Amino acid sequence: MDTATPQDTDRIAYRDAVEDDVPVLVPLVESAYRGDSSRGGWTTEADILQGQRTDEEGVRAVITTPGSRLMVVERGDEIVACCQLELRGEAAYFGMFAVRPELQGAGLGRRIIEEAERRVRETWGVDEMHMTVISVREELISWYERRGYRRTGRMTPFPYGDERFGVPQRDDLQFELLVKPLV
Known part of the structure; x- marks a missing residue:
């Protein structure tokens, strides 16, 4: 696997997406999670x-x-990652997190989530971040736990039959809520 070095990810900038970014963002998200290209990183859901x-x-x-x-x-002038931030009552929601597969494993994801947490505290004054992760994704959940997120055991069903979210290859998928205090 060809992975980036920390120096490759040092010069990054953050901004809010605009509608003109959509044609670049969709393939970025797809490449991080689905298909053969996603296997170049460790966040693949392809199986x-x-x-x-x-x-x-x-x-x-x-x-x-x-x-x-x-x-x-x-x-530089290239979009290499993204994440969704949404105000949901007293907490922020973190989702649609995607890093180009060849850049995964060099600390960029950790830097992005730290920046996301800082921004939601500053912008919305929230003291908690929420996310949902497919419960069978143990390696990914462990990564988030090392960053201070905790499993809640609160599950929601996977939307079986709605292909907008993918075609499940197993029948035991559900989402678990992970929570991190930001104070």
């Missing part, structure tokens, strides 16, 4: 889900919905 992870309509909705933003990470 448990096939089909799409998102589409232009879904990404556009994150960008344009009030109280929601898609934070873009650029290295």
